[in-house]
Amino acid sequence: MCTMQRILVAFDALDINLNSLDFACYISRLTDSKITGVFLENLITENKLIIKEGYDATYLKWGPDESDPDYVKKMDRFQENISIFQNHCVNKKSSCDVLCKKGSPAKELIRESRFADLLITDAQTCFNKKFSGSPTNFEKDILQAAECPVMIAPGHFSQIDEIIFCYDGSRSSFYSIRQFDYIFPELLQKKVVLLAVNFKNEKELPEIEKLKEWFFTRNAQLHFEFRHGKPEDEINDYLLQKNNSLVIMGAFGRSSLSRLFRKTTAGNILKSSYLPVFITHP
């Protein structure tokens, strides 16, 4: 019944994150899917005018200096990371393949995401060091422009016991859980907590009847958690107490107003990325 998914895992080509690889292997086993490692590097910043010596003439070329020892070292590290990835996948009994992409990281990844069911990456991946802090600019680009759902891998991961669904009645918050269910149909059988901020009780939640009906069709047990206060603080606060949970956020919506709110919400959670976060938007 379950079809195989195409799952991409994005790594910094020079600095492979083993935590997110572990997480990706878990997801791969869960969905019985092959994972595709995308190794990204930012060669554009490496490009410079170099003098090349040919057989009979010397010429100028714009591109990475292939004879530069730093460059060679970089390439070696890149190859090393690819074999780390492959060995790790074999050890974890996940099937994998590798996709090497050169050029601007975010742009390439977005292109690839069109042809994927899920993109896994981590909050620390940072290509351009001048955009420091997490989420880096790279992440923000991906979250907004990816053409498939994005899963932010946690810093440390053991298992998933509980799904936390952040709901604010918006179009994208429900959209995200629907997409989540399509990709991970079995995960909604775990405990599902609906986290809402600034609603007094169940009855106040927008479209609660429709929501419950949908969860009924998925045979999911829905628990409610109500918080009051500033949404991003409250969500953060709640998630800090949690272990082994997966967070579903319908973030980065279309309207500018909701974007502003949700951007901060998702941003804060990513900063403290100890839980996996699933993000998509219509």
Added chain:
Amino acid sequence: MFVKKMKKILVVFDGTHFSEGAFEFTRAMNEQQPVLLTGVFLPQADYAGFFNYGDAVTAPLYIPVLDVNEEIIQKNISRFKTLCQKHGIEHRVHEDYLDFALPALKKETQFADLLIIGSESFYNYISIRESNEFVQDTLHNAECPVLVVPEKFDFPVNNILCYDGSEPSVYAIKQFAYLFPEMTKNPSLLIYAMGNADTDIPDEMNIEELVSRHYPNLTITRLPIKTGKNLREWVAEKEGSIIISGSFGRSMLSRLFKNSFASGIINDHRLPVFIAHK
């Protein structure tokens, strides 16, 4: 442990016409995987302002209910209930059809997996050549994938995936696979209906990689055609197929075929068409 899972499906009937096709399709789907079916019965006068009504700023707050034949609607509702019971389909009905403001339908689609409309019943009101405002409005506004079903059809045993390299076309192919995993095993044909016979399919490796995982029985083909006419002829030979298409109005295909590709097929060959866009 066997877990009972269902699809949540909306089916829209216009007030006086009961679309046998839409119901038949749902019944066949229910046999593959149980569905929770919500029947929405709309008074026919509502078409004009279908999704626009309730736009508080611009639209007048007035519902143009002109000629609602309550008796017929009631008859249709009870027919719907009887049929559902007969075939063991779990169902709900929006009885308050007179107050059922149309933005509510839009809201409803947010919480559904699929919206089914019986196309012919809507085409009854409109000359065949002109595209149908209702269908177009629905497709543009629905927040879940839409399935347009003709009155008479064979339940699909083939999938025709329309690919043009664009995001919506890939999105639709993915969504169909998520929604109908049981149908992805059927023979599937990915068509790239652009350019000439020797035009490369954009991102051919990537799309093959993705689609062959979801649709194991896959053939990829190029259709070197310039007008929609040929494609329609070609589609006519394929009995019992479902067409999976990205968008309805703005796609590359519509530019190619002058009239929308999907629209042409709905009109001429009456194949069910699955349309999804973000």
